[in-house]
Amino acid sequence: MIMGGGELPGLLVNEIGGIHGILHGHVVFLKKHFCLITMKEFLENKKHMSKKVQAIYLWWHKPVIDQELLQSLPNLKVIANSGVRMDHLDLKLVASFGVKMANAPRAVSSSTADTGMALLLASARRLVEGYHIAISSRMEYCEADFLGVEVTGATLGIIGMGRIGYKIALRAKAFEMNILYHNRTRRKEQEEQAVGAAYCEKMDGLLQQADFVMVVVSLTPQTHKLIGKRELELMKPTATLINISRGAVIDQEALVTALQSGVIRAAALDVTYPEPLPRDHALLKLKNVVITPHLGIKTHKATYMITEEAVENILAALNDLPIPSEVLPS
Amino acid sequence: MWYHKPVINEELLQSLPNLKIVANSGVGIDHLDLKLLSSYGVKLSNTPFIVSTDTADMGMALMLASSRRLVEGYQMAVSPDTEYFPADWLGDELSGATLGIVGMGTIGYKVAERAKAFEMKILYHNRNQRNKDEERAVGAIYCKKIDDLLQRSDFVLLSVNLTPQTHKLIGKRELELMKPTATLINISRGLVVDQDALVEALQNKVIKAAALDVTYPEPLPRDHPLLKLKNVIITPHIGSATKKTRRLMMENMIESIQAGLTGLPIPNEVL
Numbered sequence: 001m002i003m004g005g006g007e008l009p010g011l012l013v014n015e016i017g018g019i020h021g022i023l024h025g026h027v028v029f030l031k032k033h034f035c036l037i038t039m040k041e042f043l044e045n046k047k048h049m050s051k052k053v054q055a056i057y058l059w060w061h062k063p064v065i066d067q068e069l070l071q072s073l074p075n076l077k078v079i080a081n082s083g084v085r086m087d088h089l090d091l092k093l094v095a096s097f098g099v100k101m102a103n104a105p106r107a108v109s110s111s112t113a114d115t116g117m118a119l120l121l122a123s124a125r126r127l128v129e130g131y132h133i134a135i136s137s138r139m140e141y142c143e144a145d146f147l148g149v150e151v152t153g154a155t156l157g158i159i160g161m162g163r164i165g166y167k168i169a170l171r172a173k174a175f176e177m178n179i180l181y182h183n184r185t186r187r188k189e190q191e192e193q194a195v196g197a198a199y200c201e202k203m204d205g206l207l208q209q210a211d212f213v214m215v216v217v218s219l220t221p222q223t224h225k226l227i228g229k230r231e232l233e234l235m236k237p238t239a240t241l242i243n244i245s246r247g248a249v250i251d252q253e254a255l256v257t258a259l260q261s262g263v264i265r266a267a268a269l270d271v272t273y274p275e276p277l278p279r280d281h282a283l284l285k286l287k288n289v290v291i292t293p294h295l296g297i298k299t300h301k302a303t304y305m306i307t308e309e310a311v312e313n314i315l316a317a318l319n320d321l322p323i324p325s326e327v328l329p330s
Numbered sequence: 331m332w333y334h335k336p337v338i339n340e341e342l343l344q345s346l347p348n349l350k351i352v353a354n355s356g357v358g359i360d361h362l363d364l365k366l367l368s369s370y371g372v373k374l375s376n377t378p379f380i381v382s383t384d385t386a387d388m389g390m391a392l393m394l395a396s397s398r399r400l401v402e403g404y405q406m407a408v409s410p411d412t413e414y415f416p417a418d419w420l421g422d423e424l425s426g427a428t429l430g431i432v433g434m435g436t437i438g439y440k441v442a443e444r445a446k447a448f449e450m451k452i453l454y455h456n457r458n459q460r461n462k463d464e465e466r467a468v469g470a471i472y473c474k475k476i477d478d479l480l481q482r483s484d485f486v487l488l489s490v491n492l493t494p495q496t497h498k499l500i501g502k503r504e505l506e507l508m509k510p511t512a513t514l515i516n517i518s519r520g521l522v523v524d525q526d527a528l529v530e531a532l533q534n535k536v537i538k539a540a541a542l543d544v545t546y547p548e549p550l551p552r553d554h555p556l557l558k559l560k561n562v563i564i565t566p567h568i569g570s571a572t573k574k575t576r577r578l579m580m581e582n583m584i585e586s587i588q589a590g591l592t593g594l595p596i597p598n599e600v601l
Contacts, residue, residue, distance in 0.1 A: 020417050021417060023417065060417050110425035110449065111425065114398065114423070114424050114425060117394060117448075119400075121395075122391060125388060125391050125571075125572070127392075127395055127401075127563075128400075128401060128404050131401050134549065134565055146571055148568065148571055148572050150384065150387075150572040150573075152383035152384065152386075153383070170447050173447065276412050276413070279410050284408045291404060291407040292403040293406050293415040295399075298420050299398070299421050299423040300421075300422060300423070301422070301423040
């Protein structure tokens with residue numbers, strides 16, 4: 001139960017503002033429901049603060065949840081994660097303290113799907129290169145030679161057809177793209193028909209046929225380095241690889257080699273390992289690579305919706321109600 | 331003709347007594363004097379429909395790149411000074427936003443089809459209203475007055491032909507009618523926009539941003555203010571620049587030329 005006496009339940013956050021902090025624009029909304037406690041305040045006054053914290057709101061994987069922190073928060077009931085991915089959390093450890101966990105799946109899907117399409121189009125049409133030519137201080141440019149590849153009517157292979165993958169399929173269909181997909185489980189027939197997607201039980205088949213390969217999986221031990229030398233060599237030399245999932249899903253060294261030797265045409269990466277890449281990394285120098293700084297859900301609307309979803313989850317947990325987006329340790 | 335070259339003038343036409351046809355790549359013919367050509371009995375063809383999907387795709391590419399700050403983001407991702415990606419660096423959502431299409435011809439309509447899949451609300455302004463089925467298929471609402479569209483849109487996309495009526499269609503007045511949070515996207519012709527007024531509007535935050543595949547002239551002089559503005563993306567008129575489309579354009583042009591030379595009806599003739 002929420003503490004009585006008019007005091008709002010304590011919500012622990014990493015910091016407000018700053019590199020990985022809660023967004024300033026969300027603070028007013030959060031303060032309506034909670035007493036906000038930053039990690040700094042908590043550490044400075046552990047004795048007093050530790051009993052107050054009933055919930056933690058993770059923003060961009062911070063604060064780090066470890067044994068020590070969990071032990072020092074006797075009244076912690078729930079950890080709400082911003083976004084969908086939980087690979088930074090030890091779910092079993094958290095559950096062992098009787099603490100519930102939730103993520104925010106609803107808010108992220110449209111904006112992440114939009115990011116995928118933005119990267120696909122930017123890469124295909126060489127938008128970034130074109131921009132640099134258009135503003136270059138050099139007077140001449142060879143307009144006539146500057147060609148990209150067609151998106152309309154091309155074949156898109158989606159690896160990972162969850163919520164986000166499906167929204168990508170809906171968008172790609174409007175571009176009259178031919179859609180193939182690979183997933184752990186096959187989608188229902190009506191869902192496939194709605195987007196005209198054909199199931200590829202074997203990923204190899206998808207890799208061999210696709211003009212654009214879009215990776216939209218969760219990072220798990222099974223998907224770690226899912227796309228390596230072998231997979232890249234199965235792809236068409238005219239194909240483009242787009243990654244909006246996690247950097248570790250792709251074998252980055254194999255990707256560099258493949259891009260340098262023309263094994264595939266180009267890559268567009270919203271995620272890398274690590275983020276950001278070391279400044280001397282080969283990927284930063286390749287002309288046929290577009291890298292973006294984990295745009296994923298970075299819009300004002302999506303981030304606000306994530307916080308709204310997190311608050312919904314937290315309040316449900318604190319009131320012993322069913323948590324809308326509970327994540328159980330599997 | 332490719333990229334409007336060679337320039338067709340009186341002198342050239344006079345010196346080519348056996349010239350029967352000029353085949354233009356692309357759909358725009360605003361750079362040609364139709365009356366002059368016809369006075370020499372020379373026929374003209376263009377490649378109208380082939381460019382539509384690529385140009386619509388480019389419109390979507392620019393709209394996505396602008397709203398999500400893709401070019402800025404790329405620069406941050408590769409900059410030697412970057413140590414981290416700040417959490418409060420955000421763009422704007424396309425999904426659920428309102429797109430106003432000015433010029434709902436073939437290209438404008440294809441943009442609408444694509445934008446609908448991004449859950450965008452679609453308004454359009456055109457000389458003529460499209461029929462109900464066409465409107466319903468893309469969920470587009472007709473704005474008889476362009477002012478109405480300008481006031482309500484988060485993204486304003488220009489896909490009109492360049493004609494005396496559309497010359498400087500978007501000027502100071504139109505820019506001031508737009509939301510201060512709105513983005514202007516131009517995939518038609520540079521002259522459809524009053525460029526000086528656009529520079530001022532962008533500098534004074536009258537509108538949020540612009541993404542231009544076309545300017546006047548192309549390329550812009552290297553000291554032009556548009557090249558320096560952070561909230562502008564410019565691309566070098568690559569609306570139809572894909573390998574497949576260029577090859578198809580050439581095939582079309584050859585077909586038109588062969589018909590023109592043998593006196594047969596010319597596909598894609600411009601009258």
